Amino acid sequence: MNTKLNINFAGIKLKNPVLTASGTFGYGYELADLIPLEKLGAIITKTITLEPRLGNPQPRIAEVESGMLNAIGLQNIGVKNFIEKPLENLKKTGVPIIVSIAGKCGKDYAEIVKILNGFKEIAAVELNLSCPNLKKKIICHDVSLTKDIIKRVKKISKVPIIVKLSPLITDISELALSAQNCGADAVTLANTYPAMAIDIETFKPKLSTIKGGLSGPCVKSMSIRCVYDAYQKIKIPILGCGGIMTWQDAVEFMLAGASAVSVGTASLISPKNLIKIIDGLENFLSVKKIKSIKEISGAMKR
Amino acid sequence: MRRDTVCKIISNKQAGKFFFEMKAEWISAAKICAPGQFFMINIPGVFLRRPMGVHKIEKKTISFLYKVAGKGTGILSQMKKGKIEILGPLGNGYDLNIGSKTPVLIAGGTGIASLYCLAAAIKKKKGILFYGARSRKDLICLDKFRKLGWRVFISTEDGSKGYKGFVTEMFEKDLALRFREKENFSSYYIYVCGPSPMMNAAIKIARHYSLSGCVSLEEKMACGVGNCQGCSVLIDGQNKMVCKDGPVFYINQNL
Numbered sequence: 001m002n003t004k005l006n007i008n009f010a011g012i013k014l015k016n017p018v019l020t021a022s023g024t025f026g027y028g029y030e031l032a033d034l035i036p037l038e039k040l041g042a043i044i045t046k047t048i049t050l051e052p053r054l055g056n057p058q059p060r061i062a063e064v065e066s067g068m069l070n071a072i073g074l075q076n077i078g079v080k081n082f083i084e085k086p087l088e089n090l091k092k093t094g095v096p097i098i099v100s101i102a103g104k105c106g107k108d109y110a111e112i113v114k115i116l117n118g119f120k121e122i123a124a125v126e127l128n129l130s131c132p133n134l135k136k137k138i139i140c141h142d143v144s145l146t147k148d149i150i151k152r153v154k155k156i157s158k159v160p161i162i163v164k165l166s167p168l169i170t171d172i173s174e175l176a177l178s179a180q181n182c183g184a185d186a187v188t189l190a191n192t193y194p195a196m197a198i199d200i201e202t203f204k205p206k207l208s209t210i211k212g213g214l215s216g217p218c219v220k221s222m223s224i225r226c227v228y229d230a231y232q233k234i235k236i237p238i239l240g241c242g243g244i245m246t247w248q249d250a251v252e253f254m255l256a257g258a259s260a261v262s263v264g265t266a267s268l269i270s271p272k273n274l275i276k277i278i279d280g281l282e283n284f285l286s287v288k289k290i291k292s293i294k295e296i297s298g299a300m301k302r
Numbered sequence: 303m304r305r306d307t308v309c310k311i312i313s314n315k316q317a318g319k320f321f322f323e324m325k326a327e328w329i330s331a332a333k334i335c336a337p338g339q340f341f342m343i344n345i346p347g348v349f350l351r352r353p354m355g356v357h358k359i360e361k362k363t364i365s366f367l368y369k370v371a372g373k374g375t376g377i378l379s380q381m382k383k384g385k386i387e388i389l390g391p392l393g394n395g396y397d398l399n400i401g402s403k404t405p406v407l408i409a410g411g412t413g414i415a416s417l418y419c420l421a422a423a424i425k426k427k428k429g430i431l432f433y434g435a436r437s438r439k440d441l442i443c444l445d446k447f448r449k450l451g452w453r454v455f456i457s458t459e460d461g462s463k464g465y466k467g468f469v470t471e472m473f474e475k476d477l478a479l480r481f482r483e484k485e486n487f488s489s490y491y492i493y494v495c496g497p498s499p500m501m502n503a504a505i506k507i508a509r510h511y512s513l514s515g516c517v518s519l520e521e522k523m524a525c526g527v528g529n530c531q532g533c534s535v536l537i538d539g540q541n542k543m544v545c546k547d548g549p550v551f552y553i554n555q556n557l
């Protein structure tokens with residue numbers, strides 16, 4: 001077994017630093033017939049809420065130059081249904097499971113974590129504080145609410161807490177620092193970028209919600225900037241995310257300071273892209289004669 | 303089993319003023335795929351894959367019949383040879399177990415592509431096709447249906463061929479006539495595929511006359527395998543994914 005790609009991310013042991021991004025890989029087990037799931041570093045599930053959510057009306061998807069807009073609206077089956085079937089199926093994959101969760105307030109988040117605490121197979125919880133597709137404003141724009149949620153969750157959680165932030169913020173490094181100060185074990189940088197598109201034939205917005213979240217290669221350079229800025233200020237590890245299509249993109253995120261990466265839109269286009277990124281990283285280390293992937297985190301030269 | 307693979311383009315020919323038909327070699331998909339199922343096709347030059355219903359299934363090949371609707375299908379129509387990346391077969395497909403019922407197809411625009419595949423699969427049964435398009439130039443597959451021995455009723459929005467108006471109006475008039483003449487149409491089993499307003503109209507008519515059948519829905523989708531939930535629609539108050547739970551749904555479901 002090749003150990004060059006092994007990392008320890010916020011206390012979670014991972015085979016490699018390539019994770020699925022929340023909301024782009026279902027509940028995690030469904031594609032076992034298309035790719036070898038056991039090769040993945042970890043699986044981050046679709047964001048789960050206390051009660052099931054129907055999500056937004058159609059249309060929810062629009063293609064834009066080098067990327068896509070989505071307005072799914074956190075459609076999910078709710079935590080009780082999640083622990084019944086999807087979690088059982090996920091356990092069988094043997095891949096570290098990270099459950100993404102969301103709610104309106106600290107109490108919601110804490111209640112979900114209480115339920116998840118009962119399952120020792122869950123390796124970590126990611127707090128989605130950055131969904132742009134809810135009618136209310138993005139949680140992490142409210143700093144005191146953000147702090148309250150992280151503190152409450154940290155008090156009770158048995159597993160590491162990863163905080164996923166929105167890139168639409170004046171200074172992401174400040175927010176990442178306050179997440180760290182509240183006890184977060186890691187941060188995910190970043191979620192989608194609030195954005196919109198209009199059909200010039202019909203004059204209608206391309207999404208039912210008018211605005212949605214932008215992802216894909218068109219956001220990559222901006223998210224790398226987020227990682228770089230935060231890396232200057234915080235000590236906890238960063239999960240880089242945004243527009244990673246190839247192993248080269250993953251390397252770039254890591255050089256900027258990410259310890260691991262999560263891949264979303266690329267896996268929608270072809271789930272095989274996840275495997276290609278992992279294999280590409282391994283090959284990159286051999287070619288460059290680098291002993292461990294850890295060495296490239298934050299290794300950008302100036 | 304569905305797969306994500308690279309196939310050889312056998313041919314890609316113009317099949318009408320706005321349509322092309324692409325044939326790709328893929329033996330294992332040809333063996334298992336069924337009418338109403340679809341594939342996600344990677345088209346270099348556009349970001350997301352494009353969903354396409356299967357139009358023809360032969361021993362070693364599958365074919366797609368598609369309209370040049372925008373950038374992606376425009377590029378696709380120029381891919382004359384070489385390789386193409388395809389994921390599939392995906393989705394559930396049409397219900398072919400209709401016993402002694404008469405298949406009645408209601409096709410609008412590109413809906414004809416997958417409905418022909420269905421007609422070819424149940425070729426022993428001769429059915430009826432109601433087919434509407436914008437104008438006579440948009441009509442395709444007519445000879446194929448005649449070869450199968452089907453009865454074909456045509457409508458065009460501009461009246462350049464057949465009934466002038468929407469295909470659903472034509473279908474409703476036919477039903478109304480049969481109803482007045484006390485003819486029995488309870489043996490009809492309808493299959494509907496076309497643009498959403500047309501499908502909604504067809505569903506209404508079917509319910510009014512208590513016809514059973516199914517519709518194949520279209521929504522924008524990013525992955526085609528249920529991961530992004532982009533194509534979810536509410537059916538009986540529940541979220542169903544067009545790509546995974548569909549694209550075919552029964553009409554008695556609350557669409």
Ligand SMILES: Cc1cc2nc3c(=O)[nH]c(=O)nc-3n(C[C@H](O)[C@H](O)[C@H](O)COP(=O)(O)OP(=O)(O)OC[C@H]3O[C@@H](n4cnc5c(N)ncnc54)[C@H](O)[C@@H]3O)c2cc1C
Nearest residue numbers: 352353354355368369371372373374375412415520521522
């Ligand atoms: C299950 C399914 C089966 C289909 N089968 C066929 C077929 O057999 N023949 C055929 O001609 N067309 C079919 N379509 C429609 C076809 O996918 C679109 O016409 C095509 O994606 C247009 O791409 P474009 O780049 O040319 O157009 P653009 O308008 O530039 O596309 C922009 C975006 O919108 C999406 N899109 C545009 N129109 C549609 C549509 N009607 N439905 C879903 N997404 C759309 C595209 O995939 C793309 O993401 C099917 C659609 C679905 C969902």
Ligand SMILES: Cc1cc2nc3c(=O)[nH]c(=O)nc-3n(C[C@H](O)[C@H](O)[C@H](O)COP(=O)(O)O)c2cc1C
Nearest residue numbers: 021022023047070128191215216242243264265530
């Ligand atoms: C269709 C879709 C659904 C998403 N759903 C979620 C979600 O439920 N929770 C979440 O934290 N992020 C969600 N995201 C954001 C992704 O996890 C990721 O942060 C973002 O898309 C940027 O990465 P990418 O460019 O690799 O996709 C979603 C993204 C897409 C495209």
